[in-house]
Amino acid sequence: MFAVPPYVDGLVTFGVIYVLLASAVHLTLLANYLMLSQIGLMLIAAYSSSALVLIGVPWIVAALAGVIASTIAAGLIGLLGLRLKDFPLAIASIAISEALRLTIVSTGILGGIAGLSGIPKASNWQVSVLILLAMLLSLAWFHQSRTCREVIALGDDEISARALGSNPLRLKILVSVLSGVLCGCAGALYASYVRFLDPNFFGFSTLIFILVFVVVGGARRMFGPCFGVALLWILPGYLDFLADYRLIVYSVIVIVILMIEPGGLAALAERLVRQICGAASSVQGTRHRASGNKNQKLKGGLNEQQTTYDKSA
Amino acid sequence: VISALSSGVVTGLCYAFIAYGLAIVYRSSGYFNMAQGEICMFCGYVVFLVVHTTGSLLLAAVAAVLVGIATSAALQTLIIKRIQAADHFSILVATLAVGTVITEAVRLSINEGLPVSLPADLRIHVMNFGEIGGIQGVWITVMALLLAVALDAWLRFGRGGLALRAVGEAPPIAMMFGVAVPRVHLQAMAFAGLTAGLTGVILAVSFSYLTPYISTTLMFHGLAIVLVFGVTATWSILIGGVTLGLIEVSIVLWGPIEYHELITFLIIITVLLLRPAGVFRSRI
Numbered sequence: 001m002f003a004v005p006p007y008v009d010g011l012v013t014f015g016v017i018y019v020l021l022a023s024a025v026h027l028t029l030l031a032n033y034l035m036l037s038q039i040g041l042m043l044i045a046a047y048s049s050s051a052l053v054l055i056g057v058p059w060i061v062a063a064l065a066g067v068i069a070s071t072i073a074a075g076l077i078g079l080l081g082l083r084l085k086d087f088p089l090a091i092a093s094i095a096i097s098e099a100l101r102l103t104i105v106s107t108g109i110l111g112g113i114a115g116l117s118g119i120p121k122a123s124n125w126q127v128s129v130l131i132l133l134a135m136l137l138s139l140a141w142f143h144q145s146r147t148c149r150e151v152i153a154l155g156d157d158e159i160s161a162r163a164l165g166s167n168p169l170r171l172k173i174l175v176s177v178l179s180g181v182l183c184g185c186a187g188a189l190y191a192s193y194v195r196f197l198d199p200n201f202f203g204f205s206t207l208i209f210i211l212v213f214v215v216v217g218g219a220r221r222m223f224g225p226c227f228g229v230a231l232l233w234i235l236p237g238y239l240d241f242l243a244d245y246r247l248i249v250y251s252v253i254v255i256v257i258l259m260i261e262p263g264g265l266a267a268l269a270e271r272l273v274r275q276i277c278g279a280a281s282s283v284q285g286t287r288h289r290a291s292g293n294k295n296q297k298l299k300g301g302l303n304e305q306q307t308t309y310d311k312s313a
Numbered sequence: 314v315i316s317a318l319s320s321g322v323v324t325g326l327c328y329a330f331i332a333y334g335l336a337i338v339y340r341s342s343g344y345f346n347m348a349q350g351e352i353c354m355f356c357g358y359v360v361f362l363v364v365h366t367t368g369s370l371l372l373a374a375v376a377a378v379l380v381g382i383a384t385s386a387a388l389q390t391l392i393i394k395r396i397q398a399a400d401h402f403s404i405l406v407a408t409l410a411v412g413t414v415i416t417e418a419v420r421l422s423i424n425e426g427l428p429v430s431l432p433a434d435l436r437i438h439v440m441n442f443g444e445i446g447g448i449q450g451v452w453i454t455v456m457a458l459l460l461a462v463a464l465d466a467w468l469r470f471g472r473g474g475l476a477l478r479a480v481g482e483a484p485p486i487a488m489m490f491g492v493a494v495p496r497v498h499l500q501a502m503a504f505a506g507l508t509a510g511l512t513g514v515i516l517a518v519s520f521s522y523l524t525p526y527i528s529t530t531l532m533f534h535g536l537a538i539v540l541v542f543g544v545t546a547t548w549s550i551l552i553g554g555v556t557l558g559l560i561e562v563s564i565v566l567w568g569p570i571e572y573h574e575l576i577t578f579l580i581i582i583t584v585l586l587l588r589p590a591g592v593f594r595s596r597i
Contacts, residue, residue, distance in 0.1 A: 029402070080586070083585075083586055083589045084585060084586070084589050087345070087536075087540060088540045088585050088589055091536055091537060091540045091581070091585065092581070092582055092585045092586065095537075095578045095581050095582045095585075096582060098574075098578050099575060099578045099579055099582065102574050102575040102578065103575060106571045106572050106574075106575050204529060204533070205529070208409055211402075211405075211406055211409070212406055212409065212410070215402055215403055215405075215406040216406070219400070219402055219403075244417075244421055245417075245421070247413055247417045248413075248414050248417045248418065250413075251410040251411070251413040251414045251417075252410075252414065254406065254407070254410040255392060255407055255410050255411065258396050258399070258403050258406065258407045258410075259392065259395050259396055259407075262396050262398070262399025262400070262403045263399070264403075
């Protein structure tokens with residue numbers, strides 16, 4: 001009934017995977033907590049769920065187990081916040097991701113460098129869209145919560161947030177865990193869609209892609225990752241005619257967007273909406289002023305008539 | 314063993330040069346220029362092109378340094394300056410994008426992206442861990458030491474170094490004291506370009522071959538040195554680079570070779586966890 005060409009199926013599924021990962025990065029950036037192990041967490045979920053599926057566990061159970069494994073790992077990595085922050089934290093967390101990948105490559109477990117194959121297909125674009133909707137609803141609910149405001153306050157100024165009674169470590173672990181849940185969903189979805197796990201996919205270059213999606217979309221806005229993925233994931237498909245020059249054009253677009261609006265596409269959209277609303281309200285204001293002047297003139301005229309009448313009387 | 318360890322020293326110096334470039338920009342502006350690795354790689358290709366055209370390594374080295382300075386200055390003037398007011402994450406992504414443009418441009422325009430190398434008589438076989446031949450190894454070591462001493466002296470005693478530190482600490486106050494902040498940022502980037510040019514020379518003469526994708530590994534090592542060994546003292550970067558080079562070579566020599574990258578990452582994580590302020594307690 002909802003059959004789509006394989007190209008669209010892949011485009012949507014990968015789009016959702018990237019939105020999940022970019023949202024995971026967005027959550028940690030809200031707290032200004034540079035925990036960038038998202039690709040490593042995705043690897044944990046993808047490999048653990050696939051290993052379970054391959055020994056005969058139903059996909060849904062294996063996927064849940066993958067998400068739980070990724071969440072626990074995220075909580076543990078979140079504890080890095082006890083010792084590290086800013087760029088040292090970013091490098092340590094990226095190094096953890098790389099160490100996880102290199103463990104598979106070097107030891108040869110779970111297929112090693114040759115990759116893990118034979119995973120049965122269990123997801124498609126409909127499953128992806130359902131996961132996306134669930135994620136967006138949960139994220140919207142989180143953004144309305146008091147905890148999210150605490151997280152944002154922590155990201156703006158940790159000392160002030162602490163003075164207002166927030167517990168920075170608790171919030172950092174919380175965003176890490178939430179980030180782990182999203183990465184877990186992305187990993188389980190990826191493994192069951194691609195059906196083959198190549199450890200090189202979980203490398204530094206994929207993380208860079210995700211960071212670009214987040215920053216171009218808008219790092220501190222809820223829909224930023226969606227905007228980023230919508231433009232930068234779908235756009236390259238239409239840049240095929242550029243052949244080898246595609247990546248150059250793509251990078252130039254990223255630079256131009258950041259030069260026009262460093263807050264990303266979401267901030268640009270907000271600014272445009274504000275301008276349009278501002279223009280509309282100013283038109284309305286002009287009308288109000290015009291009608292106000294008209295009334296004043298009318299009143300003035302009546303007053304003049306009254307004065308003339310009084311004088312004549 | 315001695316020749317392999319010498320190779321480790323030269324590789325480590327290469328990492329240290331990248332780290333110098335990253336550190337100087339970080340100290341003046343508070344962000345990391347993620348295109349530094351790509352600029353180094355580009356300078357390495359410039360050395361290769363000039364040597365193949367003229368046959369002179371000295372001319373190639375001068376050209377690489379000039380190209381490094383010009384590229385970094387252009388990056389600062391045309392792009393970073395315009396998004397300087399944004400958060401550092403945006404600058405990071407913008408420089409990553411610039412790095413991609415450089416990598417792709419090199420891949421498409423030079424030797425169809427296939428590995429290139431200098432003639433064998435101009436190379437020292439560092440990455441093969443063979444004998445460290447010729448005078449180049451000595452030159453590289455002397456150059457690194459001189460640069461470390463000069464940079465340290467400039468940062469400590471020079472007016473430019475003082476201005477750079479002041480801008481890094483508190484730009485508004487530096488501005489109040491008459492320091493031209495944009496000019497200092499440009500100077501720091503130009504200096505990073507100079508180190509990129511020198512790194513390019515080391516890459517060309519010491520690595521067996523150059524590929525457009527060599528920059529990612531170089532960048533990660535450079536960042537690790539800056540974070541683990543700190544940015545406040547230039548000698549600490551030098552020690553850091555050489556230590557990392559020697560650790561890698563030691564793992565290749567005596568450890569399980571297939572684990573050498575993994576062990577390097579584990580060492581970085583452990584050091585960061587044990588000494589978050591850096592090995593020499595120099596906070597960044």
